[in-house]
Amino acid sequence: MHHRALITEYLKLGLRFGRISPGFVHxxxxxxxxxxxxxxxxxxxxxxxxxxxxxxxxxxRSCELGTARREFLLxxxxxxxxxxxxxxxxxxxxxxxxxxxxxTEAATGDGxxxxxxxxxxxxxxxxxGSLAERMADFRKRDRIPRRLVPDCVRALAESLRVETRxxxxxxxxxxxxxxxxEDASFSGLQRCLGNRRxxxxxxxxxxxxxxxxxxxxxxxxxxxxxxxxxxAGFPEQAIALANxxxxxxxxxxxxxxxDVLIGRGWGSWARRVLSxxxxxxxxxxxxxxDDAQRKLAGVRRDAALMLHEHGADxxxxxxxxxxxxxxxxxxxxxxxxxxENPRAGAYSVLYPAGTDLVGSWVTxxxxxxxxRRYLRLLEEPFAPRTLRKGVAGQRIGPHGGS
Numbered sequence: 001m002h003h004r005a006l007i008t009e010y011l012k013l014g015l016r017f018g019r020i021s022p023g024f025v026h027x028x029x030x031x032x033x034x035x036x037x038x039x040x041x042x043x044x045x046x047x048x049x050x051x052x053x054x055x056x057x058x059x060x061r062s063c064e065l066g067t068a069r070r071e072f073l074l075x076x077x078x079x080x081x082x083x084x085x086x087x088x089x090x091x092x093x094x095x096x097x098x099x100x101x102x103x104t105e106a107a108t109g110d111g112x113x114x115x116x117x118x119x120x121x122x123x124x125x126x127x128x129g130s131l132a133e134r135m136a137d138f139r140k141r142d143r144i145p146r147r148l149v150p151d152c153v154r155a156l157a158e159s160l161r162v163e164t165r166x167x168x169x170x171x172x173x174x175x176x177x178x179x180x181x182e183d184a185s186f187s188g189l190q191r192c193l194g195n196r197r198x199x200x201x202x203x204x205x206x207x208x209x210x211x212x213x214x215x216x217x218x219x220x221x222x223x224x225x226x227x228x229x230x231x232a233g234f235p236e237q238a239i240a241l242a243n244x245x246x247x248x249x250x251x252x253x254x255x256x257x258x259d260v261l262i263g264r265g266w267g268s269w270a271r272r273v274l275s276x277x278x279x280x281x282x283x284x285x286x287x288x289x290d291d292a293q294r295k296l297a298g299v300r301r302d303a304a305l306m307l308h309e310h311g312a313d314x315x316x317x318x319x320x321x322x323x324x325x326x327x328x329x330x331x332x333x334x335x336x337x338x339x340e341n342p343r344a345g346a347y348s349v350l351y352p353a354g355t356d357l358v359g360s361w362v363t364x365x366x367x368x369x370x371x372r373r374y375l376r377l378l379e380e381p382f383a384p385r386t387l388r389k390g391v392a393g394q395r396i397g398p399h400g401g402s
Contacts, residue, residue, distance in 0.1 A: 011031075047084070054081055082097060102350050102384070104353045157178065157221055180201075187208065222261070223261050252356075267287030301348050303320055317339075357384055361390050
């Protein structure tokens with residue numbers, strides 16, 4: 001089978017998962033005839049989907065594609081096989097699912113690193129009370145008044161858009177529009193609408209802070225998810241699927257967007273952008289607090305592994321979250337309830353894994369090559385396994401034709 005026909009079959013398989021698992025397809029931007037064809041089919045059975053994934057996996061192994069593209073498709077198909085078996089009720093241990101679906105190992109974080117992050121926070125936060133109390137006070141002072149969130153979002157997003165266009169280029173007629181919703185289950189959420197258009201939902205029920213909103217918008221729009229969707233150049237990238245290795249690279253790419261685009265000094269940049277909307281006398285402090293808090297990103301991963309891999313006592317998990325993330329009881333309980341869901345728990349693992357992996361690969365040639373490597377990730381399909389080989393010093397060649 002020619003590789004183009006294989007990719008078409010892969011896209012149709014992904015769309016079939018979307019029929020039986022709402023939210024599995026994050027976005028589709030390919031041939032509009034394929035979704036209609038899939039909708040006209042009989043409802044798929046889980047066993048049939050697993051069999052289709054394994055059949056395509058065998059065919060892809062011998063198809064005429066560049067190595068990186070082949071590894072991307074093989075990783076996606078192995079994950080779809082696993083997902084179909086889980087949907088059918090097969091019990092696959094949490095750690096095994098991480099390996100099969102995300103090419104990620106169930107590794108816990110570094111307690112010494114978390115201690116250093118607390119020491120950094122102790123050195124930058126204003127004095128008074130315990131570290132948890134000082135962090136709570138800072139969160140309150142840093143919170144954006146609800147009525148100002150829409151104006152802050154639009155101002156920051158437009159500035160990020162200009163920077164992205166100047167650094168990486170953007171196609172004509174791309175558009176990200178923003179809607180503001182009452183849903184505390186997320187802070188921001190990007191969805192592809194086709195024709196290089198995205199809708200970004202921003203929750204007004206979730207707290208937004210001056211020190212976190214710039215990173216959220218860079219993640220969802222410029223140069224993150226929306227930009228990757230606009231710049232993707234290979235047909236297999238026409239579908240974005242949950243619970244696959246694709247997510248690891250996409251989330252790592254988006255999470256590093258602010259650091260690559262603006263870099264050091266983004267706190268001062270945000271203060272200038274928002275000067276006419278709300279004052280940020282502590283923009284530089286917000287950046288330093290963010291730097292320290294990002295070193296604690298692995299705490300959620302650890303808690304998910306404690307719950308789903310090691311069967312830890314929930315009280316111990318709550319105490320772990322509360323201590324390292326400096327949370328009050330209500331915030332801790334909300335996070336715990338989220339991580340109890342195995343899917344949310346898996347994403348708490350892939351976020352820091354993707355950030356570490358993409359960061360290592362993007363910076364492997366120093367600052368001079370950072371933008372060029374980031375652009376490659378915007379435009380080309382990569383599996384986490386491929387990036388690990390690159391970090392280890394193996395050359396990643398061109399992807400080849402489409």
